[in-house]
Amino acid sequence: MRQFTLSTTRREEFLDITAEVAQAVRESGLSDGAALVYSPHTTAGITINEGADPDVKRDMLAHLAHLVPNRADFRHAEGNSDAHIKTSLMGPSQMVPVSGGRLQLGTWQKIYFCEFDGPRRRTVLVQFLPSAIAAGEDQ
Numbered sequence: 477m478r479q480f481t482l483s484t485t486r487r488e489e490f491l492d493i494t495a496e497v498a499q500a501v502r503e504s505g506l507s508d509g510a511a512l513v514y515s516p517h518t519t520a521g522i523t524i525n526e527g528a529d530p531d532v533k534r535d536m537l538a539h540l541a542h543l544v545p546n547r548a549d550f551r552h553a554e555g556n557s558d559a560h561i562k563t564s565l566m567g568p569s570q571m572v573p574v575s576g577g578r579l580q581l582g583t584w585q586k587i588y589f590c591e592f593d594g595p596r597r598r599t600v601l602v603q604f605l606p607s608a609i610a611a612g613e614d615q
């Protein structure tokens with residue numbers, strides 16, 4: 477397993493971590509299998525979505541804020557229940573297929589770290605899951 481850290485700069489933002497994950501896969505030597513990209517945090521998740529038009533992540537953040545406003549009647553004393561809920565909506569991880577040592581993302585896909593209670597220093601774990609099929613065997 478590998479990990480990297482990042483610093484978020486706003487309370488809520490999506491950071492493109494595709495290059496960091498691809499680098500971790502290269503360093504692992506994994507050729508075929510999958511990479512599990514995992515956020516070990518309760519107020520930050522991982523998602524995969526369009527990376528070409530920055531308005532997509534802006535619209536996603538705006539709609540999540542609309543879906544989950546920071547309500548005064550939330551009971552959690554830390555005051556960040558909206559961040560916990562948005563994190564569960566996004567989920568803590570994404571699994572990306574790897575073939576020939578490369579992430580098999582679609583043309584428009586990027587991997588995003590989803591910060592909902594920043595700015596903070598955060599960690600991302602990348603766990604490699606090799607294919608059970610031995611090299612050279614056909615599927």
Ligand code: ZN
Pocket residue numbers: 552554555556557560
């Ligand atoms: Zn909390």
